[in-house]
Amino acid sequence: MPEGPELHLASLYVNKMCAGVVFTGPVRKSEVSKSPDVAFACEAYLITATSRGKEVKLTLTPMKSDDTKQRVKAGQADQAMDIVLRFGMSGYFRFTTEDELPKHAHLRFYSKETPCRVLSFVDARRFGTWHPNGTWQPDRGPCIMFEYESFREKVVSRLSDRAFDKPICEVLLNQKYFNGIGNYLRAEILFRLNIPPFVAARVVLEGLESEDLCENEKKVKDEIPDTKTSDGDTQLKRETGDLLRLCHTVPLEVVSLGGKGYDPQKADYSDFEAWLQCYYKDGMTSIRDHNGRTMWFKGDPGPMTPKVLKSPKAKKKAKKEEDHDYTDNKKVARGRSESTPKKKVVKQETATKTPKKEKDAHPKEAGSKRRETEKSEEVNAPQTKERSAARGRKSSSAEPTAGAPRRSSRMTRQNSK
DNA sequence: CGTCCACGTCTAC
């Protein structure tokens, strides 16, 4: 969930659900959370939210009353407090009754009703954080969705920054310049323009102007290939705008998909999945970037494609071997200089294309990926995603295609209800 | 049961 669009949808969710709701008492934190306590308590306060790139800011506003002195004396807030949150890999908001508190609700705001309801920041993996009395993180750039002009200007004017020496797909994750872009967005954006992911960012970006010449807010019309015909090869990509503009418009498309894209309650990610054209899609290729993140793309990977294998798997494998290596020469032998090459078995890269034994039933499922990886083993060659229908097939062999076990593995929030 | 993978930062050799 959490890339720029989801963070923004989260702020919309808070504003919608909490409009007119009066909250009361202290803000509560789960026992297990390592994020700071939120020292705010108030007899009656309101909650609103805004977003910027990959951050959300909650504003707690005490409601007027005449007993200000008393309140202050009682340790109650009389001033608004901002809390800035980052969502990590799994954060989101829910507004529920107290007895429906989601698991992993690490920060909670209680309404004054009876029975009361609770606005929760839910974050299973706890990679998310919050900062009481916080401000937008200084090192993050302008929001790609709502500060488009300054975002664009900043990138164009700082192209000499060595940050742009790296492959474009990696630079797109640099929040100093692309605040709001995440792993699925970088794949979708580069795919739309057919830009090889591992081309130096500067090469891709130089020549672009600060002014967006295509500045007439015309909806980016993109042909979404008929999902049924699978074979997402339908090449009708006629995108409007340059890379920087798509860093703005593509995320906004996700926002326009609406709440169902976000609200885990709806458990309905089908629209979002249908919207995806590249990320995790069948027929696409994926390889690990220099930071170990999976880059999805199609076609030419570009000249700066990572040489050494650094998939989590490869790493783990290497580690394992080390553990079982009693020869004591680890440090010397492969200590570090040659890091991971170990068995660069590089099978013929032609191994890339997996026999297509399955006709797509329905794009979806992230399943089979591991299988592919399996095949590639130590190979650095890109892997194209193969059908996973086989997966559903397999597990529910009794039930072939009909109700296709379309539980869409990932993308499906752990709510499904 | 175990392994691999995930929409993201952080910080420590």
Next chain:
DNA sequence: TAGACCTGGACGG
């Protein structure tokens, strides 16, 4: 530029 930080779902055995 590796790990670290976490939980849980999908799969494989």
